[in-house]
Amino acid sequence: MAPAIETYNLTKTYGELIAVDRLSTKVEQGEIFGLLGPNGAGKTTVISMLSTILKPTDGSAKVNGFDIVSQPDDVRKSIGIVFQEPSVDDELTGLENLQLHSMWYGVPRDIRRGRIGEVLTLVGLEDRKNDLVKTYSGGMRRRLELGRGLVHRPKVLFLDEPTLGLDPQTRDQIWKYIANLAENEDMTIVLTTHYMEEAEELCDRVAIIDQGKIVVLDTVEALKRSIGGDFVCLRIAKPNTDAFTNLDYVKKAEISDDMLVLTVENASEHLQEILDIAGKADYIAIRPSSLNDVFLHFTGREIRDETGEGGVFQRIMRAEARR
Numbered sequence: 001m002a003p004a005i006e007t008y009n010l011t012k013t014y015g016e017l018i019a020v021d022r023l024s025t026k027v028e029q030g031e032i033f034g035l036l037g038p039n040g041a042g043k044t045t046v047i048s049m050l051s052t053i054l055k056p057t058d059g060s061a062k063v064n065g066f067d068i069v070s071q072p073d074d075v076r077k078s079i080g081i082v083f084q085e086p087s088v089d090d091e092l093t094g095l096e097n098l099q100l101h102s103m104w105y106g107v108p109r110d111i112r113r114g115r116i117g118e119v120l121t122l123v124g125l126e127d128r129k130n131d132l133v134k135t136y137s138g139g140m141r142r143r144l145e146l147g148r149g150l151v152h153r154p155k156v157l158f159l160d161e162p163t164l165g166l167d168p169q170t171r172d173q174i175w176k177y178i179a180n181l182a183e184n185e186d187m188t189i190v191l192t193t194h195y196m197e198e199a200e201e202l203c204d205r206v207a208i209i210d211q212g213k214i215v216v217l218d219t220v221e222a223l224k225r226s227i228g229g230d231f232v233c234l235r236i237a238k239p240n241t242d243a244f245t246n247l248d249y250v251k252k253a254e255i256s257d258d259m260l261v262l263t264v265e266n267a268s269e270h271l272q273e274i275l276d277i278a279g280k281a282d283y284i285a286i287r288p289s290s291l292n293d294v295f296l297h298f299t300g301r302e303i304r305d306e307t308g309e310g311g312v313f314q315r316i317m318r319a320e321a322r323r
Contacts, residue, residue, distance in 0.1 A: 002065060004029045004156050004188040009059035012045050019045040021212035027190060032182050034203035035192045042212040043192035044084060047158050051081050064155050080149030084160040086141060090134040094125050094144050098151050105152035115151055123147040123177060139170030146177060159191040175201050196291040208295055215298045224289045227297045228252060230267035232274060234260040235283035243277050
């Protein structure tokens with residue numbers, strides 16, 4: 001089975017600014033693929049090229065077997081996209097937004113009504129379909145955006161920061177809709193996010209992207225395993241790493257804020273031996289590794305919890321429009 005998406009040295013530059021740097025990867029059909037990175041890392045630019053909004057400076061890509069440069073119309077017909085910024089019409093009802101979108105994509109009249117009804121039920125807006133969108137909450141608008149991206153039955157759905165700015169309860173609801181789509185609609189989903197828990201909850205594989213490059217790509221669990229295991233934090237009188245560096249199960253030992261921090265394989269199995277070596281501890285904590293730890297390990301810094309693309313993408317789009 002051919003991949004849903006293939007990129008070959010996909011690159012986007014603006015003068016000396018390298019927004020995306022020789023991206024080469026494959027997304028398999030039916031998977032939820034995450035681009036995880038800080039604001040300004042290039043995630044939105046990747047989505048914009050794959051959806052034919054932006055032309056690459058160099059390299060190439062295929063979506064559903066269609067070249068994004070030479071076959072843009074075919075690409076657009078086979079994809080759905082939910083933008084980071086709101087794009088539904090506030091002065092129309094939810095139903096009217098879906099009707100308009102289905103006409104744009106050529107959904108035949110005889111199946112349009114049934115398709116829209118299915119989508120409204122899927123995103124939980126059947127009872128509000130005749131209300132103006134300007135009366136919707138932020139979560140309802142996001143669900144309508146998802147519905148609009150689905151009404152023409154795309155093979156690939158792009159979601160750019162799908163829960164940005166939503167409260168935790170609404171975010172959890174959106175996650176359930178996205179997971180349901182992947183399971184029941186036979187659809188490939190590519191989402192960008194800088195929320196660690198979003199990537200962990202939804203994605204089959206995650207590509208950590210930083211400064212326009214994929215730093216590492218694997219399943220969430222494999223990424224966590226790659227950095228060595230659990231973290232054991234000890235507050236002891238004289239923290240010293242020397243006694244732990246030769247232990248096979250200790251992958252890393254360091255001192256941080258007067259705490260001895262050990263990265264340990266199967267920490268629960270080795271905790272007693274660690275305590276015997278360390279001596280009396282005033283404080284002990286064990287926690288599993290997280291995607292944030294993975295990101296810190298591979299990039300040397302944590303993801304900043306900001307909104308948007310740090311202003312970089314908006315400046316790029318304005319420059320593109322002026323051209």
